[in-house]
Amino acid sequence: MLGDVKLGQDRHSAILESEAETIAFGGCLAKACAGSGIIFLHGDLGMGKTTMCRGVLNALGHQGTVKSPTYTLVEPYELKEGMVYHFDLYRLGDPEELEFMGIRDYLDEQALVIIEWPEKGKGILPKADIEVMFALDGVGRVVRWKTNTVHGEAIAVRLTEGLT
Numbered sequence: 001m002l003g004d005v006k007l008g009q010d011r012h013s014a015i016l017e018s019e020a021e022t023i024a025f026g027g028c029l030a031k032a033c034a035g036s037g038i039i040f041l042h043g044d045l046g047m048g049k050t051t052m053c054r055g056v057l058n059a060l061g062h063q064g065t066v067k068s069p070t071y072t073l074v075e076p077y078e079l080k081e082g083m084v085y086h087f088d089l090y091r092l093g094d095p096e097e098l099e100f101m102g103i104r105d106y107l108d109e110q111a112l113v114i115i116e117w118p119e120k121g122k123g124i125l126p127k128a129d130i131e132v133m134f135a136l137d138g139v140g141r142v143v144r145w146k147t148n149t150v151h152g153e154a155i156a157v158r159l160t161e162g163l164t
Helices: 019-033 049-059 096-100 103-108 150-163
Strands: 013-016 037-042 074-079 082-088 112-116 130-137 140-147
Touching: 013 019, 019 037, 019 049, 019 140, 019 150, 037 049, 037 150, 049 082, 049 112, 049 130, 096 103, 130 150, 140 150
Parallel strands: 037 112, 037 130, 082 112
Antiparallel strands: 013 140, 074 082, 130 140
């Protein structure tokens, strides 16, 4: 088990009772992705999506701060493990804006792409390899994940193994 992160009974969920556990979960997800993939993050404001991204980036060697790219839409990170693109589409007015910013250039690379608020890019974004949903659970959060691709299935297997 990774720290105190508790794997859910269905093996496609985990209970996160603190910020530290959310960061630890992100680290485990980073390792499970093995440097590439498209991850969608779903959940209301304040659920821990950006905190989890910090865990992903820290696990891949990023030393600086991690802020939500709410106004810039994307924050690129060039790391030893490869490129990570952190998108926050909360303020996206129209999915077509993604075409104007060259979204396909980000997705064509062998990179790890994390997208908060992916529903704002519906019709333009490709299918995610894995989707992570955040919800309240008492004083903490429950995260559930589902897969949409073969690569996503491999990520989920490694994620579950990393949490047990």
